[in-house]
Amino acid sequence: MGRLNKSSFPSPELSFQYRERPRSGNEINGLGEAVVRRAVPIFHGSGARKLEWQHLETFFALINPWRVYWLNIVNRWMLRNADGPIAERQEINADPRAMSTEIKQTGCSLGAGKIGITKLSEHALYEGKTPDYKNAIVILYPMDPDEMAHITQPRAGLETMRAYNEISRVTIALAAHIRDKGWRARAYCEAADLLHIPLAIDAGLGQLGKHGSLICAEFGSSMRIATILTDLPMEEDQPLDLGVEDLCAGCRRCTIDCPVDAISDEKQLVRGIEKWYVDFDRCAPYFTATVGCGICIEVCPWTIPGRGPSLSAQLLKKRDKKDLRNMETVRSAD
Secondary structure (H helix, E strand, O other), rough: OOOOOOOHHHOOOOOOOOOOOOOOOHHHHEEOOOOOOOOOOOOOOOOOOOOHHHHHHHHHHHHHHHHHHHHHHHHHHHHHHHOOOOOOOOOOOOHHHHHHHHHHHHHHHHOOOOOEEEEEHHHHOOOOOOOOOEEEEEEEEOOOHHHHOOOHHHHHHHHHHHHHHHHHHHHHHHHHHHHHHHOOOEEOOOOOOEEEEHHHHHOOOOOEEEOEEEEOOOEEEEEEEEEEEOOOOOOOOOOOOHHHHHHHOOHOOOOOOOOOOOOOOOOOOEEEEEEEEHHHHHHHHHHHHOOOOOHHHHHOOOHHOOHHHHHHHHHHHHHHHHEEEHHHHHHHHO
16 A cells, blocks of 8 residues: 555564563464353453553553553543433334434434444353343444554554544443433443454444454444444344455455564464454564554555445455356356
8 A cells, every 4th residue: 555654664673571471362362272262351451350461551551652642541531421320211112223223323423434233242242241231333433544544653543542532422422322212321432341343243344354353345444443232122234245255365465564474364263263363472562562553454455545345346246256157167067
């Protein structure tokens, strides 16, 4: 991608190291495990529980530029309103589809980029968490591509935190709107207690990319994700196929550009599921040193502004042609 200055990417040689290295993040994540289980938080948390890589988390906070650190404090302050009082009178809509439409329209009017709805599933909860709501409203908020062209620099870090603040504002306001209808609703704007990507996939917002992030047609992976858990009855969205697998299987853009070779060209077994996986032990220290990295996201073809929809259409069209040729080959053989 020409808009990125790849020559400015920081060296993979780190200026710090652990005195006592923690247990491998890949081991904690369940890399190579054949048994299905829930994930365990390792790095980046709300402070509710101690993390195995807590020292790196603390170091990450300390080396952030002051303006980035301040926006993070503002975000934490906003999250005090993630939950709140519920109206005594419960509004009931006999048409779940109409309710879903109303919630999406309200969220987008507040500033959301895209919204999807799904059932809350256990695979989106960390180990030890109990599902206490029925539904999940997943919200995407795009980041400014011109600012994110400066990844690994403070300018991109500021844009990331600005986007976090905006998606928190939108999510908190939409959750309050639902509580005003008399239904429980809690905003989750961090990944401390919830895995947003599985829910976003279930809600039809995108697919998992080789770089381990969600890819959606409109924003690629250059976005923030937040979720509202609620009992409000709504029509669910369904997972969709953008053709991400077709491209990621052959594309090597993120694997080539990752300075620490943390991205594999092959899917791997993780907690009993074969999927794309990023080497945590290689990624996390460099992510910390660059105050957020994001190289793999910004070099991804899907992230080029405006390209996603046409790229998806081309990939699916090619697949249809290939399937048709295969069918004709089978028929001729018969």
